[in-house]
Amino acid sequence: MMSMKRRLLLVSNSTLHGGGYLEHCQQQIKDFFGHGVKRVLFIPYALHNRDAYAKTARDKFKTLGYEVDSIHEASDPVKAVREAQGIFIGGGNTFRLLKSLYDNSLVSEIKKRVLQDGVPYMGSSAGTNVSTVSIHTTNDMPIVYPPSFAALGLVPFNINPHYLDPDPHSRHMGETREQRITQFHEEPDTPPVLGLREGSLLLVEGNRATLLGTCKARLFTRGNPTTEYETGSDLSFLLTDRQ
Amino acid sequence: MMSMKRRLLLVSNSTLHGGGYLEHCQQQIKDFFGHGVKRVLFIPYALHNRDAYAKTARDKFKTLGYEVDSIHEASDPVKAVREAQGIFIGGGNTFRLLKSLYDNSLVSEIKKRVLQDGVPYMGSSAGTNVSTVSIHTTNDMPIVYPPSFAALGLVPFNINPHYLDPDPHSRHMGETREQRITQFHEEPDTPPVLGLREGSLLLVEGNRATLLGTCKARLFTRGNPTTEYETGSDLSFLLTDRQ
Ligand SMILES: [Ca+2]
Numbered sequence: 432m433m434s435m436k437r438r439l440l441l442v443s444n445s446t447l448h449g450g451g452y453l454e455h456c457q458q459q460i461k462d463f464f465g466h467g468v469k470r471v472l473f474i475p476y477a478l479h480n481r482d483a484y485a486k487t488a489r490d491k492f493k494t495l496g497y498e499v500d501s502i503h504e505a506s507d508p509v510k511a512v513r514e515a516q517g518i519f520i521g522g523g524n525t526f527r528l529l530k531s532l533y534d535n536s537l538v539s540e541i542k543k544r545v546l547q548d549g550v551p552y553m554g555s556s557a558g559t560n561v562s563t564v565s566i567h568t569t570n571d572m573p574i575v576y577p578p579s580f581a582a583l584g585l586v587p588f589n590i591n592p593h594y595l596d597p598d599p600h601s602r603h604m605g606e607t608r609e610q611r612i613t614q615f616h617e618e619p620d621t622p623p624v625l626g627l628r629e630g631s632l633l634l635v636e637g638n639r640a641t642l643l644g645t646c647k648a649r650l651f652t653r654g655n656p657t658t659e660y661e662t663g664s665d666l667s668f669l670l671t672d673r674q
Numbered sequence: 675m676m677s678m679k680r681r682l683l684l685v686s687n688s689t690l691h692g693g694g695y696l697e698h699c700q701q702q703i704k705d706f707f708g709h710g711v712k713r714v715l716f717i718p719y720a721l722h723n724r725d726a727y728a729k730t731a732r733d734k735f736k737t738l739g740y741e742v743d744s745i746h747e748a749s750d751p752v753k754a755v756r757e758a759q760g761i762f763i764g765g766g767n768t769f770r771l772l773k774s775l776y777d778n779s780l781v782s783e784i785k786k787r788v789l790q791d792g793v794p795y796m797g798s799s800a801g802t803n804v805s806t807v808s809i810h811t812t813n814d815m816p817i818v819y820p821p822s823f824a825a826l827g828l829v830p831f832n833i834n835p836h837y838l839d840p841d842p843h844s845r846h847m848g849e850t851r852e853q854r855i856t857q858f859h860e861e862p863d864t865p866p867v868l869g870l871r872e873g874s875l876l877l878v879e880g881n882r883a884t885l886l887g888t889c890k891a892r893l894f895t896r897g898n899p900t901t902e903y904e905t906g907s908d909l910s911f912l913l914t915d916r917q
Pocket residue numbers: 522523524525556557570571849
């Protein structure tokens with residue numbers, strides 16, 4: 432997957448504890464969309480109340496100097512993607528989001544715009560999940576049944592947003608996040624999974640990937656030990672197609 | 675769904691913090707299978723290592739006076755279900771479990787045995803999820819893609835096992851369990867969801883359902899306030915088909 436034009440900002444979480452919506456990554460958003468983009472196409476499909484969600488995104492992006500068009504207000508969603516200068520897919524429920532992308536015939540269209548035309552793509556939480564190979568490593572509840580778990584495939588690996596370390600004091604017996612990802616890697620031919628803790632972001636510029644934000648990220652690769660990467664790490668090796 | 679023969683023991687979790695495998699509910703298991711059942715058919719599909727899982731179940735059930743046949747050792751899984759005196763589906767990953775049930779053509783066969791022939795069915799965690807209408811309210815990671823989220827439908831509602839109350843001290847921004855179930859009920863025509871905390875069990879005898887175990891259960895119904903039920907509560911109203 433060599434794509435010199437690809438530009439992605441993949442955020443673990445839209446709100447950090449104690450902060451406002453997208454507050455913890457607002458400087459990175461401005462650096463990412465820059466001055467070339469005036470209007471950002473927002474995709475609110477991951478939440479039920481699309482009007483309220485579009486208002487939240489619109490208000491925040493206005494303070495950063497961008498106008499927001501919400502795709503749920505467009506008469507032709509595919510055309511809206513074709514004309515977008517920049518795309519932002521917000522968080523919520525990943526299953527609902529991916530199903531809506533398929534229902535509106537947007538999966539291949541967004542992929543084409545980002546990989547071929549170089550339209551900058553920002554995702555947060557569920558919007559980060561759908562940018563990867565598949566939604567097999569979402570944390571969300573499967574409230575609807577999408578026609579496939581295959582996602583946009585803008586990168587050749589998976590991400591687990593809101594990555595959470597085990598709580599040594601917990602008495603709860605549900606699987607830890609690490610156990611869940613290990614179960615994924617018990618299945619054949621499964622790609623690496625980057626565990627992005629809250630406060631982390633991944634910036635992809637062409638074939639260069641850099642970890643940004645306030646904490647380390649944890650990488651799970653099938654058949655190999657897990658690895659921790661400090662913020663600022665070059666993770667470009669993840670963009671090379673697996674052999 | 676009037677079924678006078680139906681007998682179900684639906685356990686939230688197989689291991690309670692600090693206890694051994696199925697230790698917290700062993701008396702209920704003996705009461706449930708009783709003296710009529712000599713051999714229990716175990717379905718280990720939710721975990722990757724089926725041999726190890728079958729040994730764990732076999733060792734425990736032996737101490738309770740039952741022999742275990744594991745379906746993964748049967749040459750004909752459908753035939754094994756047809757001849758079973760009792761069925762136990764263990765926990766693990768719900769997606770993997772349901773996909774394996776479909777792959778082995780067991781969904782309609784188990785349903786028929788339990789609802790028509792009165793074969794006692796015990797489920798734990800993922801094995802409880804698949805006994806309900808659908809797996810839409812599992813907590814598990816969607817590591818594989820089943821052909822449907824529709825499950826055995828032995829009861830006309832959904833269960834959320836390992837139900838977890840919000841932690842007021844948490845700084846994590848992922849959805850709480852209550853928020854996730856609320857998202858499910860934002861979708862149309864979704865059934866009630868019984869949140870079974872760890873240590874809870876639901877016993878179904880024909881058209882009578884009783885909450886057992888050590889803690890309260892939380893019931894979510896679309897469009898209605900949530901309700902708490904004490905252990906010992908009669909929940910038979912959940913077995914009536916919705917209008
Ligand atoms: Ca989410």
